[in-house]
Structure formats: C-alpha cells, structure tokens
Amino acid sequence: MRRFLRTVFLIDLIEGLWVTFRTQHPRNICTDQYPRERPKIAERFRGAPRLNNHPETGETLCIACNLCAIACPEALIVVSSERNEKTKRKELTDFTYDLSRCMFCGLCEDACPVDALELTQDFEIASYTRDGLIWDRKMLEEGPRPARYKF
Ligand code: SF4
Numbered sequence: 001m002r003r004f005l006r007t008v009f010l011i012d013l014i015e016g017l018w019v020t021f022r023t024q025h026p027r028n029i030c031t032d033q034y035p036r037e038r039p040k041i042a043e044r045f046r047g048a049p050r051l052n053n054h055p056e057t058g059e060t061l062c063i064a065c066n067l068c069a070i071a072c073p074e075a076l077i078v079v080s081s082e083r084n085e086k087t088k089r090k091e092l093t094d095f096t097y098d099l100s101r102c103m104f105c106g107l108c109e110d111a112c113p114v115d116a117l118e119l120t121q122d123f124e125i126a127s128y129t130r131d132g133l134i135w136d137r138k139m140l141e142e143g144p145r146p147a148r149y150k151f
C-alpha cells in the first residue's frame with residue numbers, strides 16, 4: 001500500500017527533484033574551470049611517460065635492458081637497441097610506447113633499474129588520432145607540449 005501511494009503521489013520524483021534543487025547553490029558547484037584554472041595533481045598520480053636523460057650529459061639513462069617491456073602486462077613497450085662493438089654495451093636506438101593501450105599501472109616504471117622510465121604528473125595527453133598516442137623516443141624524452149590558452 002505504501003509503495004502504491006508513493007507511486008500515485010509521485011513521491012520518488014519529488015524527492016529526486018528536491019535533491020537536485022538542494023544542490024543548485026553556487027557553493028555546491030565543484031567543476032574545475034579548466035583550462036583557465038589548472039587542477040592540482042596528486043603527488044602519486046601516474047600520467048604521461050618520460051624517458052629521462054642525464055641532467056649533465058644529456059645522454060639517455062636507458063640501458064636498453066628491456067625489463068620495462070617484459071614487465072608491461074599490455075606488451076605495449078618496444079625497446080630497440082644495438083650493441084656498441086667498442087664498449088660491448090647495448091645502446092638504445094629507439095623506444096616506442098603505445099599510450100592508447102596503457103593503463104598507467106606503473107609496473108614498467110617499477111621494473112626500470114636505472115630510473116630512466118618515469119610516469120610523470122603530465123595529464124594532457126589527448127590526441128585526435130590513434131597514431132598520435134604512439135610515442136617514440138623523441139617524444140618520450142621531450143614530453144608532451146599541450147596548448148596553453150591565454151584568457
Ligand atoms: S604503465 Fe602499465 S600498462 Fe602502461 S606501459 Fe607501464 S606497465 Fe604497461
């Protein structure tokens with residue numbers, strides 16, 4: 001009977017409308033005015049990947065060990081390298097990272113023994129094309145350059 005009366009008198013609808021109107025005051029609005037106001041990014045946020053270079057020499061820190069590619073559950077990292085015949089060491093030639101398949105779990109970053117690969121706090125990584133989400137070594141070293149709007 002109670003259920004019937006609630007249906008007849010549209011009680012559920014009225015209650016729903018009351019919740020809506022109750023939260024219309026401007027103090028309840030919590031929309032970020034992006035890009036006018038840039039959001040605060042949490043300290044442990046994992047965003048755009050970066051391939052770090054040595055701050056003094058500018059040489060890549062990556063030793064082409066391939067551990068990040070092995071650790072990735074999506075197998076989206078491809079590390080290319082060749083052996084330097086003089087030093088007998090592997091040297092990085094290219095690095096491909098398919099952001100469109102990345103779930104930002106951080107396993108690749110954790111696997112890197114030399115802190116060359118890092119998931120940064122950069123979050124503006126949208127692209128108009130799928131190809132635009134496949135980052136090469138140059139892009140990974142330089143980082144994204146999102147448009148900055150002036151108001
Ligand atoms: S964050 Fe996770 S899914 Fe993305 S590349 Fe690293 S290991 Fe793979």
Ligand code: SF4
Pocket residue numbers: 061062063064065066067068069079111112113114115116117
């Ligand atoms: S784990 Fe680190 S050092 Fe090894 S290939 Fe990946 S980025 Fe380079």
